Amino acid sequence: MKPTDFAYYLTTFLSKYLPGTLGLSPNTVMSYRDSFHLLLEFYCGQKKRADKLTLGELNKQLVEDYLGWLENARHCKTSTRNVRLAAIHAFCRYLQMEFPDYIYSAQQILAIPIKKTTKPAVEHLTLDAMKYLLGRPNSKTMEGRRDLVLLSLMYDSGARVQEIADLKVFDVRATEPATVKLTGKGGKSRIVPLMRPMEQLLKQYIDENGWTEPCARDYPLFQNRSKSKLTREGIAYIVKKYAREAIKTAPQLFPDKFSPHCFRHSKAIHLLQSGVNLIYIRDFLGHVDIQTTEIYARIDGEMKRKALEKSANHTVTDRLPEWQRNTGLMNWLKELGK
Numbered sequence: 001m002k003p004t005d006f007a008y009y010l011t012t013f014l015s016k017y018l019p020g021t022l023g024l025s026p027n028t029v030m031s032y033r034d035s036f037h038l039l040l041e042f043y044c045g046q047k048k049r050a051d052k053l054t055l056g057e058l059n060k061q062l063v064e065d066y067l068g069w070l071e072n073a074r075h076c077k078t079s080t081r082n083v084r085l086a087a088i089h090a091f092c093r094y095l096q097m098e099f100p101d102y103i104y105s106a107q108q109i110l111a112i113p114i115k116k117t118t119k120p121a122v123e124h125l126t127l128d129a130m131k132y133l134l135g136r137p138n139s140k141t142m143e144g145r146r147d148l149v150l151l152s153l154m155y156d157s158g159a160r161v162q163e164i165a166d167l168k169v170f171d172v173r174a175t176e177p178a179t180v181k182l183t184g185k186g187g188k189s190r191i192v193p194l195m196r197p198m199e200q201l202l203k204q205y206i207d208e209n210g211w212t213e214p215c216a217r218d219y220p221l222f223q224n225r226s227k228s229k230l231t232r233e234g235i236a237y238i239v240k241k242y243a244r245e246a247i248k249t250a251p252q253l254f255p256d257k258f259s260p261h262c263f264r265h266s267k268a269i270h271l272l273q274s275g276v277n278l279i280y281i282r283d284f285l286g287h288v289d290i291q292t293t294e295i296y297a298r299i300d301g302e303m304k305r306k307a308l309e310k311s312a313n314h315t316v317t318d319r320l321p322e323w324q325r326n327t328g329l330m331n332w333l334k335e336l337g338k
Contacts, residue, residue: 004054010036011244013094023186036086042066055099060108063088067112078117085114085238103234122299124265129246129253130155136242142208147238149205150222150230154239154260156198158267158285161232161237161260170217174203192284212295236260268296302329 003011013035018024040050063085070076072085092106125133129217134151138144154164163182171181178199181261183189194202206212213217220229230238239260247254264285271281282293 004031004052006053006055007051009055009098012098013091017094018090020328025185025187028185031083032087032090035084036091038070039066040090042069043071049329055095055102058109059105060112063109063112078115082114086114100298122265122295123255123257123259123262124172124269124299125255125262126253127270129250130263130266130270132250132253133242133246136234136245145205145208146222147242148203150235150238151242151263152198152201153194154235154263155267156194157182157192158264158271160264161194161235164222165230165232165235167221168217169206169211169219172201172202172206173208178202182286186334188286190283190286220275239263248260265296269299272296 012035012038015030018029025162034216040053043053044050044063067081067085068079071078071281076084089112092102092109095102097108134148134155137148137151139148150164152158154161157164158181159182163184166183166191167180175198179191180194180197181189181191209302210216222230222235224230224234224262236259240258243254243258247258268281268285271284273276278290278297279292281296285293287293
């Protein structure tokens, strides 16, 4: 069967343009793929065949109906709706270059706005809560020791979950100066220094697993029971497992929501509270733009304000001077000069 023009351009967009020309990560490409999978599911729901969709039908009305379906039928959040629209916008920008006849329709779709959303709170732990959480794994078992190293490295390096999942033995330098090489979004790598306790944990962990020989350099640093690398889902499962245990015994230390990304947020906040320059924190976390890092400065500022309120000694009076409480005088001053 001859593919439609939509099928041809979408295939090229996902398989060549995104990974090859733009250099996007496999996870980002899969997110774009999922957006179009849902679009085709919506199209099929209109009693049409997915392989029949053409660029002529990919118009503003279809996209708006699709976005409405996401919000009303699938009950997706506004942020999810915006992610799906961003994928379609990227495809339209690509089509403008590759298929000029589509420029007018592409411009109409690109004019569909991203909806405003409220920024979610950046959940993080205090130092006491982090120490308590890292004390949950059972260091008497090999699995517990693996989990201890995993959670500790997530915090000490401020790594993203996927960066931890992708680590191999050769990415770790467990001798002074101890470092870990993290490969993040867009395939960009950075070298992150590790503190002495983390260095010792990693050295013991690598020695125990017998990964000191050159043949072990390509082994995944964190493995499941079948000796395959831990996935994002596997790491999330481990984090939630210990988080549940910690919250049961010390609920006052933990926020209502807790995810693996809390380790990264917590590290950034703690660095800032220790007086580390925001530029260094940006490089440490692998942010491209300093504005992304500034969110932690705003959070720390709010925390300081609340701390000041708690310790306020009420030096400043809350009573207005006589001239301000004299409403007659105030009204006369307002009228003065009119």
